[in-house]
Amino acid sequence: MVVNGAGQVGLWEDIAGRDGRIATLRAFRRNIVYAAPNSALALKRWQDDPAIQAWLIYNIWAIAHPGVAQIVPLEPHDRLYRDCGVGLTMRGTASAAAREFVAFLKGTQGQAIFRHWGWQTAPRE
Incomplete structure (x- = not known):
């Protein structure tokens, strides 16, 4: 799941596209089960749909909502800062x-x- 609003438009593309390979972008896109319009709706979907296995969002959301999900840090070369x-x-x-x-x-x-x-x-x- 990704968020395509609330300051996160393009976040997943920036991360998946860092290596410059279109195949990586296509593979990532195929695995997006939901593109939430904002972080609050993503949180609701995450809580309501146990089939979702991963949620790409800024770490501050996990800090603000402890216990909702496990933070899996990206490799340093894949991390983005805003x-x-x-x-x-x-x-x-x-x-x-x-x-x-x-x-x-x-x-x-x-x-x-x-x-x-x-x-x-x-x-x-």
Whole structure:
């Protein structure tokens, strides 16, 4: 099962296609039993359909839902990383609360929250 929404469009293609072989993409595609429009619907399907043997999703979902599935790490050369940036709109720039929120996210407490849920908070070297 894969998720084709909620920021994960193309995730499985990026992983299966890393080796540059179309045959790998085709083989992976043949084994997709459900393409969920979002992660919540994927979770529901996973819980409702015991025939599904694997679910490709970001590790943060397994951290947020302990015991639902076993995390099987990908080999280092197959792992993908996505940025979770934050920015202010022109209206947000004028808002003290919005600026304070962004500062909070960048600060020690905000970074601790991200780490708690499985996000990396410092660039990998």
